Amino acid sequence: MHKESDQVYVQDTFLGKRYGVARQTIWRWVQSKNFPAPKKFSPGCSRWFLPDVEKWESSRPKGV
Numbered sequence: 185m186h187k188e189s190d191q192v193y194v195q196d197t198f199l200g201k202r203y204g205v206a207r208q209t210i211w212r213w214v215q216s217k218n219f220p221a222p223k224k225f226s227p228g229c230s231r232w233f234l235p236d237v238e239k240w241e242s243s244r245p246k247g248v
Contacts, residue, residue, distance in 0.1 A: 193223065193231035 196207040203210075213219035220240050222230035 192234040193225075194234050194237070195231060196222075199232060199237065 196210045199210045200207040210219065214221055220232060220236040222232045224230050
C-alpha cells in the first residue's frame, strides 16, 4: 500500500489477493476497461486509488 496525503493507493498484488486472481488478470481487466485504471507514479510504479476500487466493487452484481 502507498499513502499520499491520506489517500490510499494499492498494488496489483494486493488486488490479486483481494479478488483471488493473478496480478496479470487485474491488468487484463484494466485493458478491457472492466476495472479502474491505475495512477502511474513513475515508470514501473502504478497503483490503484482504493476508493475507486471500492466504488467499482459496489457497482458489481452480487456473487460475481
